Amino acid sequence: MTGILDEALQRLSGTGPEHDGWLSNHGPMAAESLVHHGRAAEVHCWIDSYERRLDETPRGIAPIPADEWREPLGDPVRTGDWLAFFDHAVHTAPWRDVLTLWWPRLLPGIAAGATHGVIRVGHAVRALLAEETGQRVTELGQGLAYWAARWQPLSPAGSGPYPRSDPRSALDALPRIPDQRSGIRSRLAQLADLPGWPSAAGAVPGSAQEPVEARLAAIVTAAIHNHTIHGYGNPVLLVHAATAPAAVLRTLPVLPPALHGPSLAAAWAATAAVTAAYAPPTPRAYVPVPTDPESVLQRAVESGDAHAIKFADAAIEAWTRAPDPLLLAAADNATDLIAGE
Incomplete structure (x- = not known):
């Protein structure tokens, strides 16, 4: 039954991180939740109802150079570019290394996408700790990309x-x-x-x-x-x-x-x-x-x-x-x- 999550992620792989404006795509997160709690048999039926509202993956504008990431950070127009950037990153280096590099960069913008950026990453990490597969590595990249595209810092905290x-x-x-x-x-x-x-x-x-x-x-x-x-x-x-x-x-x-x-x-x-x-x-x-x-x-x-x-x-x-x-x-x-x- 664990393969059902990879099937679900594959089904959703052509969809963007948002739909109907700024509404977040919850498909991967909900699917991972159901599988984690032993409800894998219900995943595809749930997606059948949910996926019709989703939009296609947004197209990019221009590649983001690895050493020029700061300027496009938090720019939703570059969502397609961030998706391509992190898809390359997680498939050319160990996913834990990519996460460790980008976590402190993204953490100040934890409010990204009404916090859905960090939430999607959290679901992807839990899935990877259960079983490391290529589809789950890809999903981690999708979550990091969404976080980067909608990066939004909170008002500074004091001490x-x-x-x-x-x-x-x-x-x-x-x-x-x-x-x-x-x-x-x-x-x-x-x-x-x-x-x-x-x-x-x-x-x-x-x-x-x-x-x-x-x-x-x-x-x-x-x-x-x-x-x-x-x-x-x-x-x-x-x-x-x-x-x-x-x-x-x-x-x-x-x-x-x-x-x-x-x-x-x-x-x-x-x-x-x-x-x-x-x-x-x-x-x-x-x-x-x-x-x-x-x-x-x-x-x-x-x-x-x-x-x-x-x-x-x-x-x-x-x-x-x-x-x-x-x-x-x-x-x-x-x-x-x-x-x-």
């Missing part, structure tokens, strides 16, 4: 004291942008003028004595919990407050230790930014309903929505690390909220 040491309290204390009516680029731009943003984004919750993996896992868990009471504001976009740090956590095992600290800081900044931009200031009461991992994933698959599938994936993964029933209930709640949009 200094921040009064919240655990991620859940830190998320609760985040300031909110004043205008939550526009798209993500406009919302993230408001962070620069948001009082308290630099200190909130720059102080990663948790103790410096804790392992980076544990602190990242705590951020993912807090963001999943937070969705239950704030997800009503924008259930789809707030999914990324959890799935972005989950992607960083999945990538951490193949990164050198020197990149772990910066990865943690960027992951927290992404979670904080999405929360500040989309979470309404007033929480809504939530009563969890007991469930189990199989039921959670089944409901997400039946919804047909890729965000519901990816959020269920992250919640089940977090539950596997620490069996907190609220994580599974949060995923079911997110599926309901997304379906109700």
Whole structure:
């Protein structure tokens, strides 16, 4: 059944990273999630329904020289060029070396494509750690290319004291942008003028004595919990407050230790930014309903929505690390909220 993921990636290989404007292509990410959780038999049926909305791979303008990458970074017009650049890179050097080279270059722009760049890379890395195949190496290149094309730095984080040491309290204390009516680029731009943003984004919750993996896992868990009471504001976009740090956590095992600290800081900044931009200031009461991992994933698959599938994936993964029933209930709640949009 593991070959089904490669078949799915091959089916999607002619599609671009976006469709209908700036909407991200979730096909590879959702397919990897389903295979990872033992639902390979449902992948092709899901793609049958999903792929009709996708666009073809964009054409390039001009090749990007290896030593002149800075100028086209973050230029979506060069998406086709970045796809060609990284396809060549991952097939002419070990994929781990390519990832290690480009991760610190791309990390400051973690907001790329509403964080879908880093999320797609995280799914590709998890697939490669399960089994290294040519199609999965290609998919990693596609994810890195999307990240590079939509590279978007967040407003600079500060340093200094921040009064919240655990991620859940830190998320609760985040300031909110004043205008939550526009798209993500406009919302993230408001962070620069948001009082308290630099200190909130720059102080990663948790103790410096804790392992980076544990602190990242705590951020993912807090963001999943937070969705239950704030997800009503924008259930789809707030999914990324959890799935972005989950992607960083999945990538951490193949990164050198020197990149772990910066990865943690960027992951927290992404979670904080999405929360500040989309979470309404007033929480809504939530009563969890007991469930189990199989039921959670089944409901997400039946919804047909890729965000519901990816959020269920992250919640089940977090539950596997620490069996907190609220994580599974949060995923079911997110599926309901997304379906109700």
